[in-house]
Amino acid sequence: MYDLIVIGGGPAGLAAAWAAYESGLRRILILERDRELGGILNQCIHNGFGLHYFHEELTGPEYAQRFVEMLRKTSVEVLLDTMVLEVTPRRQVHLLNKTGGYQVLEARSIVLAMGCRERTRGAVGIPGTRPAGVFTAGTAQRYINMEGLMVGKKVVILGSGDIGLIMARRIILEGGAVLACIELMPYSGGLSRNIAQCLEDYAVPLYLSHTIVEIRGQRRVEQVVVAKVDENRNPIPGTEFVLDCDTVLLSVGLIPENELTRQAGIQMDRRTGGAEVYENMETSLPGVFACGNAVHVHDLVDFVTAESDRAGRAAAHFVLDGANSPAADAYALAAGDGVTYTVPQRIRRDTDERAVDVFFRVNRVCGQSRVRVLSGGETIAQYKREYLAPGEMERIALPKKILDTVGEPTLTVCIEEVEAQ
């Protein structure tokens, strides 16, 4: 019987395993489906990682290697090339790999760190023919950065989220041309840093409020038809123009990977696509914790590490000190005006934390604003922000002392814009 089984050996799983070990657990096993640890960081060869956590600017592989090296000095076990097929409510893990075949392992606690997957062409329904040359941006990133294959020569990118922006730069640096980045919304979904260093530095045209309405080509992509969209994001007839290209990269959203979570009967949050969690990252199933992109899609790996550190420590606490108080003794966090979602969705009243980190995303671009936390209509805490955007996850720390003064069962996080952007 393991103390802890961590499902996923990317940044979330690595940080959780490390934190659990540091907190005293010894029989820890990481299950990873790829041939190596590191997860998505292995293909993120650009820098900008670790600014918060290590106070250094690292590339993805360097960030991953830090944790891998820390773990090598511990008793944490790792099974690579291993697929988890099922997690049962009794904390049994069904897995499959070439060396051991089908195995069922038991654990006193589990951390779900499966990450996320990319939205595909089928999911967004782009009309047209189905030629070769349409890739999701992350797939293209893996092909170029790890497999050494160039995806195409004349590329159009749909979606201005971080992956699309990063790949625009990558393709240009490998000798390809990026004709345009097409973004459905009137603002970009990526970090300001990436707009500056990927689009502006390389003069890639960014078409906001536009979308691809058709992909043309016989065996290979030959053209895309782009049109402007209205306030309801519907294409405006007559605004179409054609771009000659041979490749389309889709950067149209990430979806937390939660087949295992749902199968185990764990309570999900439809707004995040991940499990509902308490402030210690525990799910509705006692002893099962979740962290990283499987809970909600992150922009910064530093936040993933902080969240996963909490999950790992909580798993250790669960195993060493026994179960937490039941659901009834928790506040529910509600997303108020301007807020799309919060993580966690619940905060236990008797939490040990001196301050609870609440992550959230706004549903529109805001200038100078106040983030307010309300209870029974009263503001119990507020925070100033210069600029808020849906593409940039925010964090506030709610002091326990303030939480203790609250009698109502629901807390609401909302945004009040002071000065429009």
Place this chain on the structure above:
Amino acid sequence: MTTTTNSTRLICTVCPKGCRLRVTEHGGELRVSGHGCPRGETYGKIEVANPTRVLTSTVCLFGGLHPRCPVKTQQPIPKYLTRVAARALDGICLSAPVEQGQIVLENICDTGVAVVATRTMNPVWEPETREARIDDAAKSAGAV
């Protein structure tokens, strides 16, 4: 980055905050506003006067788990040299093992800056004649 007569607006990239900076020229001196910390002020001045970037890319790798090894310039290099520097990496072919931090190219494009590997790549098999295989791999990668 947008520039008008004597002021430039840009986004600071020193930390994820992304402060909106405004850099104006006053009698030969650059002044920065909108920064949230001193590092941002420095960044604003350098970015307008002499912008630099760390270049990250991959080079050909032989004998490792993957055919590419990620690399980066150890220090930022002048921004205008980025594309030229990327081409300078085309001719490199490494052979596993490669250690993270190992220098793969000294003094890229005469900047004095070295290019280093950003991950350790262990050998997955031991070739019989390494030299011959490296030449083959370099040729098929298009390098000379």
